[in-house]
Amino acid sequence: MPSKSIFDFSNSGDAAKNEETKEKKAPREKHKREAPRSAAAHKHEISKSKIAQPPAPVPPKKEGTIRFAHLADCHLGAFRDDTLRELNIKAFENAIDKSVAEGADFIIIAGDLFHTNVPDMRVAERCARKLRHLKEKGIEVFVLYGSHDYSPNEKSIIDVLKGAGLFNKLGGGEYVGDKLKLKPSEFRGIPIIGLLARTSGLEKSDYEHLDTEALEALPNPKIFVYHSAIAEYRPSFLKDAECVPLSLFPKGFAYYAGGHVHERREVDERGYGTFVFPGHTFGADFRDLESDAEEAPGFYIVDIESGAINLHFVPVEIPEIMLADFKADGKGALEFKEELQHWANGGNFAGKIVMLRVAGKLASGKPNEVELEKIRETVLEKGALVCVLNRGSLSSAERLAVQIDTSKSKDEIEREIIGEFVSKASFKDDALNGKKGAELAISLSGALKQEQRANETKDTYHRRVFGDVRKVMDSAEGQK
Amino acid sequence: MEICGQIVSGEHGEIFIRQKSGETLEIGEMLAVGENPISIMMVYDLTYGSQLSQGNLELASGMHIEGMGAGLSFMEENLQNYVIAKVKAVAYVKKNVNGKYEASIPKSLPQFFSKVRKVTSADFEFLSDGKNAEHSLYLGCLRSGSSRLKDMEITIDGPDALTHHILITATTGRGKSNLVKAMLWKLLDKEYCGILVLDPHDEYFGNSAAPGMRDHPKAKENVVYYSPSASAPKGSITLRINTKSVKPWHFNGVVNITDAQSQAMHLIYQRYRDDWIRKMFEESAEAASLAFSDERTGGKSGIEAYLESRGVMEGTFAALKRKISVALDIFEEGGKIIEKGVFTTKETGIGAADDILAALESGKKVIIDTSRLSSYAEILVGSIIANKVFEKYAEYKSAGTLDGKPVVSIVLEEAPRVLGASDGEINVFGRIAREGRKFKIGLIGITQLASLIPREVLANMNTKIILGNEMEAERRAIIESAAQDLSTESKMIASLEKGEALVSSIFTKFAIPIYTPLFNDIVKETKAAESKQPVRKYVGSDD
Known part of the structure; x- marks a missing residue:
């Protein structure tokens, strides 16, 4: 059995997740509140999709009420697959359209609007169009950096769009002595304060120095926007997430608009106010899509009426998602292939996102003999919008694969393996040991695996990568 | 060399030393004979000695106090009357071929009529020889009677001592909490152990009035504090345990x-x-x-x-x-x-027990303020976490990965509440006391009433830190289960001042007298040595 990684993902089959990249809901874990679902899951014999209750419609806006929309974790540009990338941005556009239709006076995006700090320009352009549309309608947008679209080394698309006047960027502030003083934004007298996120939960140190007294003295109703997991609300599957305890948050805000945890949650916290995580608008990977099949993703419409807060969850419209789980245990490769082919030939996949997961150990034959690509082709021929394969857990009795928990994402597996190797090593320099050392290795690997951008000369590319590596090393040196 | 007496008679375990005039020997004082080898002895009782018969002494006294002996005095009083110290040899120290001092349990008597001197720090070099500083567990400094050898820090091997359980016992006000605070403070620099403190008096984390672990330079990285209080200090995590x-x-x-x-x-x-x-x-x-x-x-x-x-x-x-x-x-x-x-039963506190386990597994010190909890709730919280640790570590053991894990120790105040004799099923703490060692889990039990802990459990607590205790029954319970023969130390234990203790452990050659400095002084000392904080920059500051 492999030794435990420093990052120590759960050893159960459940998805314990990496706080930097995957603050998400575990597959098949039922959401806390039954959400409406326009993405009804297909009830296949092998599928475990569930049908949830339809939502209560958002009531008409009353006079004197201030209404805003709260979105988070849109992760635009997250998918390589063209169709999924398009569906992702459509879900965002749908959320914006619904916000406008529901009469939102302003919109808060609580981090990770984009999946990276420099996304595909086509995605950025689509987003910019939508934001311009809002601007033309006079709907203000307040955006906070998330852990994905923030970069310590270079400007982000968020800065570009902010520079173009498409939204207000939250999270401004500065250290005065040992205190972090945040600069409030404001909408019709309602203070809106944001504390931006950084990778690996590094923002926790900012929370520790936050001048909460100054924020608590601001008039209510007021809104605190953040992109961090909260220790007291951390679900068991987010085992390794760096969390911020409630006690570091300023008290007495009417609304705490959260992001980062890809799970919908509302908590009325005594002494504080209402903490809300809307979850993602579409998702960023296989697991998010699995959870979307069980409960439609969405956002919140929030009414502030005479100082009171009323919440309305609004689902986004996404295509139907079909989950299909197949177990290969005890079957021969050809037998398993036939089973899948039979399912693919007989299925009705028109207009659906098909999530096909195959797992287990084949009694004979090799995984590649199952020819999953052919199954996928059949599913697509039968009209599926996209067929997402998860085959990492398929193995063969003839050849045991490396023991990796494939319920985890690529980033998580990478972190786990690096963590495991670092835990076995011992260096004289303490900064290279333990969790610190593993974080450094991951940051370095991230800086070194950057690809050359279009229109970037080799020389510029080299200088950029070298500069980023140097910053990572300087930062590690500074933390000693 | 400061001579303070001479061996005049005795037997193994009971040596008589005549005190030199002008010197004062104390109960608990450490004495030495020789340079290499050195016999180290401890005074456990003091009596008067005189060359005059008891009758003559009483007569002389009568003449003095009845007014008939004006001007009457002893001839060469320093020779006539003196103090006899009863001592026992506790260690035999010899330099080996590598020039290192080695200690063993004395099996012979020091040379008859040897001159006896007071000990110096150099006599105890063997205590630090061959020790892994990274794995040390600080207890205080060496004490000889009421004097303290401040440069002689007493530590024991942490992983061994913690997994074999530690019992800290004293009556109220003798420094139990001070000792535990000092131990925890020094452990905050060490990664070899995770410590769970169930704190019924909310005294270990600290607050604006009294320093605590939160004042340690590494507190942010290594201390996790849970409290149910809404007014708990910043950085604390609200204690909520989901019923799941x-x-x-x-x-x-x-x-x-x-x-x-x-x-x-x-x-x-x-x-x-x-x-x-x-x-x-x-x-x-x-x-x-x-x-x-x-x-x-x-x-x-x-x-x-x-x-x-x-x-x-x-x-x-x-x-x-x-x-x-x-x-x-x-x-x-x-x-x-x-x-x-x-x-x-709501949506919060779902990951709390896992978080605490994860913190312990990464060598952090977790303090849980249970001061606002009922006795049941407090023990139940401890039971949930202790079970979790036990199950996880048993899993590691069966997977063969336990070696790489830090030791986990649980600090239990009023230990007999959970370790006391019970008619029903043994709780998880009793199980840890009996078999936790195999899984690298230990207990640090704190109590005034060691006699309420079953003998079997008491015998399993292989390091006992004995502070002052006037209750004879309690002293007896501890002495009977100590790692060394402390049958002659009962009086000494009764006379220990605040902060003074005797450490009896299977990991020490003899019962070591120690003094634990005041925790506030340790904090001040650390703060004085602290370096300047770096200038902070907020990444959003360019807006």
Whole structure:
């Protein structure tokens, strides 16, 4: 059995997740509140999709009420697959359209609007169009950096769009002595304060120095926007997430608009106010899509009426998602292939996102003999919008694969393996040991695996990568 | 070399030393004979000696106090009258071929009529030879009587001592908490152990009035503090335990549950798994809010109907629910679930027990403020976490990965509450006391009343740090289970001042007298050595 990684993902089959990249809901874990679902899951014999209750419609806006929309974790540009990338941005556009239709006076995006700090320009352009549309309608947008679209080394698309006047960027502030003083934004007298996120939960140190007294003295109703997991609300599957305890948050805000945890949650916290995580608008990977099949993703419409807060969850419209789980245990490769082919030939996949997961150990034959690509082709021929394969857990009795928990994402597996190797090593320099050392290795690997951008000369590319590596090393040196 | 006396008679275990005039020997004082080898001895009793017979002494005294002996004095009084110290040899120290000092248990007597001197730090170099500083467990400095050898820090091997359990015993006000604070403070620099402190007086983390672990330079990285208090300091995590984390076996030895109730509890758990407690209260609340004429259940909750079908009496369930309700501080009133304590059936606190386990596994020190919890709730919280640690470490052991894990030790105040003799099932702490060592889990028990801890458990606590204790019965209980023969030290234990202690451990050659400095002084010392904080920059500051 492999030794435990420093990052120590759960050893159960459940998805314990990496706080930097995957603050998400575990597959098949039922959401806390039954959400409406326009993405009804297909009830296949092998599928475990569930049908949830339809939502209560958002009531008409009353006079004197201030209404805003709260979105988070849109992760635009997250998918390589063209169709999924398009569906992702459509879900965002749908959320914006619904916000406008529901009469939102302003919109808060609580981090990770984009999946990276420099996304595909086509995605950025689509987003910019939508934001311009809002601007033309006079709907203000307040955006906070998330852990994905923030970069310590270079400007982000968020800065570009902010520079173009498409939204207000939250999270401004500065250290005065040992205190972090945040600069409030404001909408019709309602203070809106944001504390931006950084990778690996590094923002926790900012929370520790936050001048909460100054924020608590601001008039209510007021809104605190953040992109961090909260220790007291951390679900068991987010085992390794760096969390911020409630006690570091300023008290007495009417609304705490959260992001980062890809799970919908509302908590009325005594002494504080209402903490809300809307979850993602579409998702960023296989697991998010699995959870979307069980409960439609969405956002919140929030009414502030005479100082009171009323919440309305609004689902986004996404295509139907079909989950299909197949177990290969005890079957021969050809037998398993036939089973899948039979399912693919007989299925009705028109207009659906098909999530096909195959797992287990084949009694004979090799995984590649199952020819999953052919199954996928059949599913697509039968009209599926996209067929997402998860085959990492398929193995063969003839050849045991490396023991990796494939319920985890690529980033998580990478972190786990690096963590495991670092835990076995011992260096004289303490900064290279333990969790610190593993974080450094991951940051370095991230800086070194950057690809050359279009229109970037080799020389510029080299200088950029070298500069980023140097910053990572300087930062590690500074933390000693 | 400062001569303070001379060996004049005695036997193994009871040597008599005549005190030199002008010198003062004290109970607990360490003395030495020779340079290499060195016999180290400890004074355990003092008596008067005189060359005159008792009759003559009494006569002389009578003449003095009855006014008939004006001008009467002893001739060469320094020779006539003196103090005899009863000492026992505690260590025999010899330099080996590598120039290192080695200590062994004395098996011979020091040379008759040897001159005896006071000890110096150099005599105890063997205490630090060959020790791994990274794995040390600080206890204080060496003490000789009432004088302190401040440059002679006393440490023992942490992993060994912690897994073999430590008992700290004293009457009130003799420095138990001060000692534990000092130990924890020094451990905050060490990664070899995770420590869980169940703190019923909320005294270890610290606050604006009294320093604590939060003042340590590494507190942010290495201390995790849970408190149920809304006014807990910044950085603390609100203590909330979701009932999903509570399993039927966590009540073993915590709540007195009958066999029938235990069976009912397991039946409910089998049916509802992690939701068993929530269902118990939710369904009852629902049933209570329904009309009693409900045709299906006759006003009974689904659980009640289910248990009835399995032969469980109605009264059994009612009593079980009442006990669980009291232990968890969760009540049902008017069809609603009221949660008054740290246990919740709602959406928070789901990962708390896992978080604490993860922190311990990474060598952090976790302090749980249980001062606002009922006694049941406090022990139950400890039981949940201790079970979690035990299960996880047992898993590591069977997977062969336990070696790479830090030791986990649990600090238990008022230890007899959980380690005391029980008629019912042994709770997890009792299990740790008996077999935790195999799984790298230990206890640090703190108590005034060691005699209430069963002998078997007491015998398993292989390091005893004995502070002042006037109660003879308590001293006897400790002495009888000590790692060294302390039968002559009873008086000395009774006379220990605040901060003074005797460490008896299977990991020391002899019972070492120590003094633990005041915690506040240790904090001041550390703060003085602290470097300047770096200038902070907020990444959003360019806006």
